[in-house]
Amino acid sequence: xxxxxxxxxxxxxxxxxxxxxxxxxxxxxxxxxxxxxxxxxxxxxxxxxxxxxxxxxxxxxxxxxxxxxxxxxxxxxxxxxxxxxxxxxxxxxxxxxxxxxxxxxxxxxxxxxxxxxxxxxxxxxxxxxxxxxxxxxxxxxxxxxxxxxxxxxxxxxxxxxxxxxxxxxxxxxxxxxxxxxxxxxxxxxxxxxxxxxxxxxxxxxxxxxxxxxxxxxx
Amino acid sequence: xxxxxxxxxxxxxxxxxxxxxxxxxxxxxxxxxxxxxxxxxxxxxxxxxxxxxxxxxxxxxxxxxxxxxxxxxxxxxxxxxxxxxxxxxxxxxxxxxxxxxxxxxxxxxxxxxxxxxxxxxxxxxxxxxxxxxxxxxxxxxxxxxxxxxxxxxxxxxxxxxxxxxxxxxxxxxxxxxxxxxxxxxxxxxxxxxxxxxxxxxxxxxxxxxxxxxxxxxx
DNA sequence: ACCTGAACACCGTTCAAGT
DNA sequence: ACCTGAACACCGTTCAAGT
Numbered sequence: 001x002x003x004x005x006x007x008x009x010x011x012x013x014x015x016x017x018x019x020x021x022x023x024x025x026x027x028x029x030x031x032x033x034x035x036x037x038x039x040x041x042x043x044x045x046x047x048x049x050x051x052x053x054x055x056x057x058x059x060x061x062x063x064x065x066x067x068x069x070x071x072x073x074x075x076x077x078x079x080x081x082x083x084x085x086x087x088x089x090x091x092x093x094x095x096x097x098x099x100x101x102x103x104x105x106x107x108x109x110x111x112x113x114x115x116x117x118x119x120x121x122x123x124x125x126x127x128x129x130x131x132x133x134x135x136x137x138x139x140x141x142x143x144x145x146x147x148x149x150x151x152x153x154x155x156x157x158x159x160x161x162x163x164x165x166x167x168x169x170x171x172x173x174x175x176x177x178x179x180x181x182x183x184x185x186x187x188x189x190x191x192x193x194x195x196x197x198x199x200x201x202x203x204x205x206x207x208x209x210x211x212x213x214x215x216x217x218x
Numbered sequence: 219x220x221x222x223x224x225x226x227x228x229x230x231x232x233x234x235x236x237x238x239x240x241x242x243x244x245x246x247x248x249x250x251x252x253x254x255x256x257x258x259x260x261x262x263x264x265x266x267x268x269x270x271x272x273x274x275x276x277x278x279x280x281x282x283x284x285x286x287x288x289x290x291x292x293x294x295x296x297x298x299x300x301x302x303x304x305x306x307x308x309x310x311x312x313x314x315x316x317x318x319x320x321x322x323x324x325x326x327x328x329x330x331x332x333x334x335x336x337x338x339x340x341x342x343x344x345x346x347x348x349x350x351x352x353x354x355x356x357x358x359x360x361x362x363x364x365x366x367x368x369x370x371x372x373x374x375x376x377x378x379x380x381x382x383x384x385x386x387x388x389x390x391x392x393x394x395x396x397x398x399x400x401x402x403x404x405x406x407x408x409x410x411x412x413x414x415x416x417x418x419x420x421x422x423x424x425x426x427x428x429x430x431x432x433x434x435x436x
Numbered sequence: 437a438c439c440t441g442a443a444c445a446c447c448g449t450t451c452a453a454g455t
Numbered sequence: 456a457c458c459t460g461a462a463c464a465c466c467g468t469t470c471a472a473g474t
Contacts, residue, residue, distance in 0.1 A: 145358075
């Protein structure tokens with residue numbers, strides 16, 4: 001089968017999801033595709049360009065279809081959920097995506113869509129940008145934690161079977177007198193309904209933003 | 219001069235800030251400390267343990283001193299700012315920090331402090347955890363973008379002089395008919411007052427959380 | 437146009453050996 | 456207790472050579 005940029009990106013994404021970014025090497029991808037290492041370079045200029053392709057692939061998974069009948073708050077919610085949904089489809093690839101500058105068309109489309117929505121309901125340029133950034137910050141930050149790589153205690157079953165990740169469950173073993181709440185609430189902290197948590201924060205944000213709007217809208 | 223864990227971590231942090239995480243290698247750190255590579259392993263068990271040390275160092279920079287006279291909203295704000303402040307002191311090391319599970323005492327202390335504050339003003343266990351996570355999500359997500367590695371358009375002068383980062387300025391060159399707002403607002407999008415942006419979102423969040431509280435407080 | 441092996445300048449870490 | 460060089464099994468990428 002012919003080697004293509006698409007197949008190479010797909011192989012990289014598979015490998016990232018299965019073993020993590022650190023396991024990705026041009027040599028391993030080539031092996032997986034039954035080709036020589038150097039063959040990859042006929043379709044992809046470098047490893048970092050390949051990872052950029054992965055990022056673009058992840059972001060192109062965002063479903064932008066909005067219900068124009070819905071309230072603008074619901075449209076904001078839908079957009080935020082679509083972003084989150086695309087990232088969650090490939091959690092480890094999503095980490096790669098949010099760890100590099102956004103330059104691809106797929107990434108900019110998200111920004112464009114969000115700005116359009118906010119401008120259309122009366123937000124000024126400056127506030128529109130700030131609100132979008134706040135939502136992106138929240139969505140990305142939540143996902144980082146959820147995937148188990150950010151502050152806030154490691155939350156769930158690890159994605160891989162690496163011991164390095166498994167050992168993260170050691171909230172037990174903390175000094176309860178130093179961390180009474182963390183130890184006492186470890187059940188709360190460890191096993192979470194991430195979707196419910198996300199909706200909780202999303203509602204707070206939408207509510208906050210919705211209170212902000214009328215004051216500035218013409 | 220004697221080699222110590224502290225000196226090794228400090229050298230790693232310097233290297234990370236100057237050239238980025240990818241430039242960090244045990245060999246380069248050793249060279250910088252005028253020692254053999256293997257000497258490092260007498261003080262640090264592995265490279266990944268070394269990076270965990272970096273993360274702990276970053277998190278230990280959080281200043282937890284709160285004014286007990288202040289309103290709880292102001293205390294929440296102060297805590298959020300202290301977290302952000304510590305991360306911004308070493309932006310590239312902060313990226314390393316938020317990219318790995320939080321297990322160190324310094325990291326857990328942040329969670330403990332935040333939970334204590336929220337519980338003391340009447341939030342239930344579940345809401346306290348959710349609120350803290352929302353703030354962490356926002357702070358971390360904002361910083362990711364601000365440092366220039368997350369979606370939302372590359373914002374500022376790159377930290378290093380690498381061409382790979384410099385080329386990120388190419389919002390010019392986009393098709394204005396496809397991205398009218400992004401291209402039209404590129405000035406807004408590119409040069410930002412990050413502190414003002416952060417305070418903007420922080421205020422919205424605090425306001426949202428403050429509206430949530432009375433409904434549940436006893 | 438597409439493929440490729442050899443080679444180069446790097447990695448992290450094990451091990452056996454030094455003081 | 457602390458240090459270290461050689462060696463091993465890896466990297467990404469250049470280059471010259473093949474079809």
